[in-house]
Amino acid sequence: MHKSVGRLFVVLLMSLGSSVATAFDYDAEREDVLAREAAIRDDITGLSEAERLNAFIELYFDYTMLEFPEYGTYIGVPGVNYRWTDNSIEVIERRKTDTRRSVLLLTEIDREQLNDADRLNYDLLMDTLQLDVDGQRFASDYLTLNQLGGVHQDVPQMLALQPKNTVGDYEDVLARLDGATTLVEQNLVLLKKGLELEVTPPQITLRDVPQQIQNLLTQDPADSALLAAFKEFPESIPVSEQDRLRARALWIYEKSLAPAYQRLQSFLVDEYLPGARDSIAAVDLPDGEAWYAHRVRRMTTTDMTPEEIHELGLSEVKRIRGEMDRVIVESGFQGSFTEFTEFLRTDPQFYFGTPEGLLTGYRDVAKRADAGLPALFGVLPRLPYGVARVPEYAEKSQTTAYYEGGSLEAGRPGLFFANAYNLKTRPKWEMEALTLHEAMPGHHLQIALAQELDMPWFRRYGGYTAFVEGWGLYSESLGEEMGFYEDPYSKFGQLTYEMWRAVRLVVDTGMHALGWSRDDAIEFFVSNSSKSRHDIVVEIDRYIVWPGQALAYKIGELKIKELRARATEALGEDFNVRTFHDTVLGAGAVPLSVLEARVDAWVAEQLPEPEPDPAIVLTEGP
Numbered sequence: 156m157h158k159s160v161g162r163l164f165v166v167l168l169m170s171l172g173s174s175v176a177t178a179f180d181y182d183a184e185r186e187d188v189l190a191r192e193a194a195i196r197d198d199i200t201g202l203s204e205a206e207r208l209n210a211f212i213e214l215y216f217d218y219t220m221l222e223f224p225e226y227g228t229y230i231g232v233p234g235v236n237y238r239w240t241d242n243s244i245e246v247i248e249r250r251k252t253d254t255r256r257s258v259l260l261l262t263e264i265d266r267e268q269l270n271d272a273d274r275l276n277y278d279l280l281m282d283t284l285q286l287d288v289d290g291q292r293f294a295s296d297y298l299t300l301n302q303l304g305g306v307h308q309d310v311p312q313m314l315a316l317q318p319k320n321t322v323g324d325y326e327d328v329l330a331r332l333d334g335a336t337t338l339v340e341q342n343l344v345l346l347k348k349g350l351e352l353e354v355t356p357p358q359i360t361l362r363d364v365p366q367q368i369q370n371l372l373t374q375d376p377a378d379s380a381l382l383a384a385f386k387e388f389p390e391s392i393p394v395s396e397q398d399r400l401r402a403r404a405l406w407i408y409e410k411s412l413a414p415a416y417q418r419l420q421s422f423l424v425d426e427y428l429p430g431a432r433d434s435i436a437a438v439d440l441p442d443g444e445a446w447y448a449h450r451v452r453r454m455t456t457t458d459m460t461p462e463e464i465h466e467l468g469l470s471e472v473k474r475i476r477g478e479m480d481r482v483i484v485e486s487g488f489q490g491s492f493t494e495f496t497e498f499l500r501t502d503p504q505f506y507f508g509t510p511e512g513l514l515t516g517y518r519d520v521a522k523r524a525d526a527g528l529p530a531l532f533g534v535l536p537r538l539p540y541g542v543a544r545v546p547e548y549a550e551k552s553q554t555t556a557y558y559e560g561g562s563l564e565a566g567r568p569g570l571f572f573a574n575a576y577n578l579k580t581r582p583k584w585e586m587e588a589l590t591l592h593e594a595m596p597g598h599h600l601q602i603a604l605a606q607e608l609d610m611p612w613f614r615r616y617g618g619y620t621a622f623v624e625g626w627g628l629y630s631e632s633l634g635e636e637m638g639f640y641e642d643p644y645s646k647f648g649q650l651t652y653e654m655w656r657a658v659r660l661v662v663d664t665g666m667h668a669l670g671w672s673r674d675d676a677i678e679f680f681v682s683n684s685s686k687s688r689h690d691i692v693v694e695i696d697r698y699i700v701w702p703g704q705a706l707a708y709k710i711g712e713l714k715i716k717e718l719r720a721r722a723t724e725a726l727g728e729d730f731n732v733r734t735f736h737d738t739v740l741g742a743g744a745v746p747l748s749v750l751e752a753r754v755d756a757w758v759a760e761q762l763p764e765p766e767p768d769p770a771i772v773l774t775e776g777p
Contacts, residue, residue, distance in 0.1 A: 156557045156593070156624070179238065181221070188218050196260050204268040208277055211260060212611050215280070222250060225313055230606075230616045231564030236317050237330035242299075242341045244348070251291050258284050276611055279745065283613070286453055293446045297349025299342050300364065301356045301700040302552040306342045307368045307416070310335050311380040311546070318565060319384055322392055325400045328384050332407050335381075339415040343422060350430050354440060358431035359673065360696045361423070363552040368420040370548035376408050380548050437667040437702035447667050450703030455710045456621045456746035461668035464706055468660025471709060472683055475654045479647060486643035496685035499644065505582040510544060510575035516583065517542045517573050520590040520639075527637035528596055533733040534740075536603035538562075540569035540594055550576035554697060555690055556589050558598035563606060569599045580687035584648035587639045588631045592652070596637075597630035598623070605743040618744035620704060625711015625747075626739070628656055632716070636732075651685050655694075656712070658683055659705035663698045673699065714747045715739060718754045725758050 194200065195210050202210065220227045220235055227235035261281050269277055299305055314331060318324045349355050373379045377386070385401045392400075432439070437447040451461060459467075476492075483495045490498070499505060507513040521542060528535055538561050545553050553574055561569035571594040575581065591597055601623065606615050631652055640646040658680050665671030665679075673695060680691045698705045718739070723730045738757045739750065 156554055156627075181241075184221050188214065188221060191217075192256070192260065196263060204265045205270070205273050207264050208269065208273055211257075211264070212276065212280065212613070215257070216612050218253070222253075226616075228313065228316055228565075229560065229562065230612075231562035231567065236324070236327040237334075239331060239334050239338050242296075242338075242345065244296075244344065247296050254284055254287050254291075258288055275742075275749070276614070279614060279749075280611075282746065283617070286449075290449055290453075292442060293449065294349070294352055294354040294441060295446075297345050297352060297354045298356060298700075299345050299349075302360055302363050302367070303554075303697060303700060305364075306335075306339055306419070307364070307371060308549050310338065311371070311383065311548070312559075314381070314384055316559075316567065317384070318567075320389055320391075322396050322400070325384070325388075325392070329400065329403055329407065332381065332404060332412060336411040336415045339412075339419050343419060346422070346427055350427060352441065353432060355427070355431040356700045357435045358428060358433060359435070360700050361428050361431055365420050365424050365428075367549055367552065368416055368423070371416055372413055372420075376405055376413070379408065379413075380546060381412065382408055435666055435673050435699045436670070444668075447702055451706060454620045454703040454707045456619050456748065457710065459710070461664040464660050464710070465664040465669060468657055468664070468709070471657035471713075472654065472661060475650055475657055476683060479650045479654065482643050482647045482650065486647075493682075495647075499582060499584060499647070499685040500687055505584055505644070506579055507581070507583070508578070510578065513575050513578060513581055514542055514544060514573060516586055517571070517590055520586055521571070521594050523639070524591055524595045524637065528600070531596065531633060531636060531732055531736055532600070533737045534604065536600060536607055538569060538599075538603040538606070540571060540599040540603070542594070543570045543572050545572045545574040545576070547576075550574050552693060552696075554693060555581070555585070556593050558593045558602070560598075560602050560606075569594075569603055571599065577689060580689045582648070582687075584644040585652065585686075586648075587634055587645050588649040588652040591630050591634050591637075591639070592627040596633060597627040600630075601626045601740055601744070604740055608741070608743055610743055614743045614745075619746055620707040621711040621714075621747055622744040622750065623711075624708040625713075625715055626744075628653070628708045628712035629715045632712070647685065654684055655680075655686065656705075656708040659698065660709050662695065663703065663705045666695075666699060667702045711747065714750065718751060722754060722758050726761050729761060 191210075191214050195202075195207055195214065198207065220232055223240050224235035224238040225240060258281070261277070261284065264277070266274060266277055300307070310331075314328055317328055317331070319328065346355075371379050371381055376382060382404050385404045388397045388400075436443070437450070438444045440446055447461065451464070452458065455464075480492060483492065486495075488495050488498070507516060521540075540561065544550075545556075553576075556571065556573050559570045559572060561567045571590070573581075573589075593599070602618070605618075608615055631649055634640050634649055640649050662671065662676035662679055666673065666676050676695050676698070677688075677691055680686070680695065681688060684691065686694075719732075719735060722735055735754075735757075738754060742749070742753055745753070
């Protein structure tokens with residue numbers, strides 16, 4: 156799972172509040188943005204249509220940095236690290252108006268006068284903005300918190316992402332720490348409004364959130380994840396400055412931030428959880444059927460219906476189950492599928508005894524994966540990556556692993572986070588597939604490479620979930636070409652992970668559109684997988700609070716595999732897998748229809764020119 160684009164910043168832009176920093180005049184900055192927008196709209200400078208488009212793209216960047224400074228921190232833009240997004244209801248509504256106006260401005264640019272490259276930029280930007288406008292009819296602004304994210308998790312994660320090299324960097328951290336109180340209060344307003352409108356996550360999924368908040372409110376404030384930045388300082392910062400910065404952070408925490416989180420926790424326990432909805436289905440929310448359909452379209456970049464996706468999932472489950480049964484026979488195991496999966500879940504040989512052992516195991520797999528890349532890719536990214544542990548304050552309800560993007564500009568590596576909670580649920584046989592998905596050649600390769608492409612910023616740093624997660628799942632299938640899955644248990648682990656994504660097609664649509672209960676989904680997952688029950692419950696609850704997101708993986712992977720098979724058949728011995736992969740990744744994350752057109756064009760370029768028909772005689776006319 157790609158957390159930074161696939162989850163973290165979607166949640167951040169929905170859930171964070173604002174702080175007021177000195178020497179920053181938001182109103183003046185906004186007036187400047189609006190004046191530039193008017194100039195582009197009225198074309199007062201006689202720009203060509205391509206110049207108008209590029210001016211709007213530049214304006215869109217500045218607008219995004221103004222309104223969503225956390226995104227700037229993520230991609231490494233300086234000068235934004237002291238502010239939070241303002242998510243007061245008034246400003247949320249104003250931003251919706253801004254987006255509608257942006258769509259109108261784009262429609263006034265004559266697409267037909269653009270070249271092919273600019274047309275693609277135009278189409279992708281229009282698609283992004285129009286999807287946002289289409290989604291404005293739904294009450295998603297009030298779903299700001301769940302077990303996977305929200306103000307209780309995203310604040311410490313954002314503070315961890317910030318640069319911490321100078322006193323000025325630490326002043327930025329302090330400014331955000333100070334502003335987090337407003338952030339919490341704005342979230343409380345949104346949560347209360349959602350409770351009034353009966354727009355909440357299902358009650359069952361919120362059971363661990365109060366404890367997640369409590370984990371931030373440590374007995375010794377210095378141990379709180381909110382103050383992690385102040386535990387250690389670079390040697391270049393004088394000790395006197397370290398003491399001052401640490402004292403200020405402790406004062407903010409004790410005087411305002413900890414009380415704010417305590418108020419949030421009390422509200423959750425006393426009001427929000429008791430009043431949260433019992434239903435798990437997205438279609439049971441206001442305008443729920445259309446809301447879920449919108450989520451499906453956004454996440455898959457297709458027009459597939461929930462029913463079509465459900466049937467595709469059942470077909471894939473059946474196919475993969477056949478492959479799993481074959482591996483069981485080849486392993487020599489004497490017993491049923493259920494007995495084999497129980498063996499994999501419980502035998503001590505498949506588990507590490509310490510978190511350090513688990514992380515070392517993942518790092519070893521990552522090194523082996525790195526060595527296999529040149530045979531499959533002609534272009535590799537420069538940005539390094541590392542393997543880290545999922546933060547302990549959130550690990551119980553967090554997924555098995557996720558990737559957090561880095562930034563060349565900020566000097567921050569990508570990170571593959573592995574969950575070390577309850578080591579008896581973290582088997583060795585899943586590690587190869589998981590590493591290939593989250594690190595190399597999966598998320599890190601694709602996302603880091605996109606950042607280095609010569610494309611507009613919103614394409615280098617943005618993404619379509621079906622492409623990003625489809626590529627991650629496709630990367631797992633490259634393991635055999637890279638020398639992985641050599642023992643039957645690791646091969647079964649790879650199939651388990653593919654089955655996991657096929658099951659998602661069935662249970663996501665089942666729960667949100669076809670009347671399945673949570674227990675129905677859990678039992679279907681258990682009966683078709685060797686993953687632990689704890690992991691399965693965490694996963695099912697993830698699908699419940701992120702409707703449609705889990706559909707992207709299998710649908711994207713199947714499209715990439717379809718395109719590779721098509722290219723292989725068309726080109727025969729001339730098919731080059733390195734060039735194919737470079738073509739797939741060479742335009743960043745795009746909708747699946749755009750990817751298909753791109754690969755088809757590449758195949759056509761490789762084919763020889765047809766020989767002229769000798770029976771056709773050409774003349775120059777009379």
